[in-house]
Amino acid sequence: MKLSYELAAKQQIQITVKGSRKGAAAAGSLAFVGGLVGGPVGIAVGSTVGGLLGYWLTRGQFKPLPQIIMELGPQKQQKLCDILLAVLGELQWTDFIELTALMDNSTLKQKLKATLLGYISKELKA
Incomplete structure (x- = not known):
């Protein structure tokens, strides 16, 4: 998360x-x-x-995205985590600091951002 x-x-x-x-x-x-x-x-x-x-x-009627994520229920937050982890795929990282260093890859960052926005948009429509 x-x-x-x-x-x-x-x-x-x-x-x-x-x-x-x-x-x-x-x-x-x-x-x-x-x-x-x-x-x-x-x-x-x-x-x-x-x-x-x-x-x-x-x-x-506009909310910051971090606030919307925090307002998701625990099951929806877990599903979001699972989806983002699937995008990360085979990357090797041990902690959040190492993961954020990998985020310098703009292609990976764009994929994660698109996945995040897609999931949140879908949840807001539901």
């Missing part, structure tokens, strides 16, 4: 908990309506107002 916290914290990743579509729809819709009514200036005004409305609709 420490590896997943480390990956998430270093990347300072935040993922939406809910409502991201709502914010994007508000921004896009108002930009579209603004464009119909006022042309290019209307698009600028509509997207600005839509962006602010999208912010207002989604504020407080």
Whole structure:
């Protein structure tokens, strides 16, 4: 689990908990309506107002990834550990310090990050 916290914290990743579509729809819709009514200036005004409305609709709905990982139940945390260990495969390491030194491999880091984000995204949809 420490590896997943480390990956998430270093990347300072935040993922939406809910409502991201709502914010994007508000921004896009108002930009579209603004464009119909006022042309290019209307698009600028509509997207600005839509962006602010999208912010207002989604504020407080983003959590840092380490917090989301900590809020997973013990079984889901164990499953995440198993999945990340499978990605590590045959690497030889004895402690967390040695493992983080192996993380200098950007390909490995990208695979682990993609696996972590994929698992969390799947869990949030469930």
